[in-house]
Amino acid sequence: MKIAxxxxxxxxxxxASGLIAAALQAELTPAADCAVCHxxxxxxxxxxxxxxxxxxLVFVFPLYVDGIPSHLLRLLDEIQNDVATVAPGAAxxxxxxxxxxxxxxNGVAMELMKNFCVRSGxxxxxxxxxxxxxxxQAAPIGRGPLANxxxxxxxxxxxxxNGVSADNSFVxxxxxxxxxxxxxxxxxxxxxxxxxxxxxxxxRFKISEVDEWVQSGKSSDIxxxxx
Amino acid sequence: MGRTLILHxxxxxxxxxxxxxxSVKYSLFAAAPPVRHCAGCFLCWVKTPGRCVIPDRGxxxxxxxxxxxxxxxxxxxxxxxxxxxxxxxxxxxxxxxxPFFRKLNGETHHVRRYDKSPAFRYIFYGVDITDKEKETAxxxxxxxxxxxxxxxxxxxxxxxxxxxxxxxx
Numbered sequence: 253m254k255i256a257x258x259x260x261x262x263x264x265x266x267x268a269s270g271l272i273a274a275a276l277q278a279e280l281t282p283a284a285d286c287a288v289c290h291x292x293x294x295x296x297x298x299x300x301x302x303x304x305x306x307x308x309l310v311f312v313f314p315l316y317v318d319g320i321p322s323h324l325l326r327l328l329d330e331i332q333n334d335v336a337t338v339a340p341g342a343a344x345x346x347x348x349x350x351x352x353x354x355x356x357x358n359g360v361a362m363e364l365m366k367n368f369c370v371r372s373g374x375x376x377x378x379x380x381x382x383x384x385x386x387x388x389q390a391a392p393i394g395r396g397p398l399a400n401x402x403x404x405x406x407x408x409x410x411x412x413x414n415g416v417s418a419d420n421s422f423v424x425x426x427x428x429x430x431x432x433x434x435x436x437x438x439x440x441x442x443x444x445x446x447x448x449x450x451x452x453x454x455x456r457f458k459i460s461e462v463d464e465w466v467q468s469g470k471s472s473d474i475x476x477x478x479x
Numbered sequence: 480m481g482r483t484l485i486l487h488x489x490x491x492x493x494x495x496x497x498x499x500x501x502s503v504k505y506s507l508f509a510a511a512p513p514v515r516h517c518a519g520c521f522l523c524w525v526k527t528p529g530r531c532v533i534p535d536r537g538x539x540x541x542x543x544x545x546x547x548x549x550x551x552x553x554x555x556x557x558x559x560x561x562x563x564x565x566x567x568x569x570x571x572x573x574x575x576x577x578p579f580f581r582k583l584n585g586e587t588h589h590v591r592r593y594d595k596s597p598a599f600r601y602i603f604y605g606v607d608i609t610d611k612e613k614e615t616a617x618x619x620x621x622x623x624x625x626x627x628x629x630x631x632x633x634x635x636x637x638x639x640x641x642x643x644x645x646x647x648x
Contacts, residue, residue, distance in 0.1 A: 261519060262516060262517060262519045263518070263519050314519065316570045317566070317569050317570055317573065317623060317626070318619055318622040318623055318626060319561065319566065319619060320558075320560070320566070321516065321517065321519075321570060322516045322517065322563050322564075322567035322569075322570050323516040323563075323567075325557065325558075325560075325563045325566050326513075326563035326567075328558070329557055329558075329562070329563050352580070352586070352587040352588075353587055354586055354587060357586065357587075359618075360615065360618045360619050360622055363559060363618065364559055364560050364615060364619075365558070367558040367559045367609075367611060367612050367615055368558045370609070370611070371558060433580050433587070436578075436580065437579055437580070440524065440525060440578040443525040444524075444525040444526075444528075446525075447525055447526040449525065449526065449528070
């Protein structure tokens, strides 16, 4: 069988989606001919060739503003009329990861994907929601805090291999939510300091300050390395 | 600058024909031709707070949002959500909120950067809109409003651009 995994992260490497896509590919190979391609690629012919004759299309992407990242959404919009012709009968699966701990917040994006299936005449397989997606970049999938994710990916891969449709599944790390939130907050502060940013600037503005700060060019000074 | 900001995905000729010309009340932001897509770098949170670093007009939108009481998304309904052109602008505007988390209705959401957020009004147009797509759009609007700290939102559906634009008049 042939399976295409579409990596919907705008990043080419080290993204949570890329790591999840690679783990899925490892689960699906060698039982299936399984390739990963990037939605951010500008070569539409290459993407259509990757999808051609597939039995399953697996979209792996980060949740952006409660939905599908715009570049992947654009691709889906463009291919909705042709995809069932190049991959007739294919089942669509998606694994969506978000920065919040709660995996169920990926539910709306899965509905968008399901509606894409209906519009394009493909068959809906299953959605997998991955909460605290950023942890994938910090710990190995399948071990320690990501043991749950490893199990969820194996079950998801099993469904893909068998071409079955199943209820959406949601997975969160074996790691306490308060600790995840604390580490996330710390990480934002560390990154901001690394960019020479005073922490106060990460905090609230009054709308009256917008002109002074965001629109005055001070933000672009920082962009050039100033204070 | 108008009190209401309209982010729309109409072609220029349609925008000129159908959108309100009252510039006291309305500000318009054209999502087409599309701005570049979000690169997922988070620099709008950790380097140039509140502003996207990609140098095109999409970088201005978050700041423009702060100047309005109401934000209208006039969008083609795509799979029960915003169109790719509108979504590209919105993905580039997450600097409007802070990276930090707060608990709201028992869920994690973002902390507001500013002391208020515009009300969100979704006006979708499309042919053969299904009930499922409407259901998804309502859930999406509710989730967006929570994450952008907007206290009010509404969603409506129309079968054509002229009909959807008419509700603005």
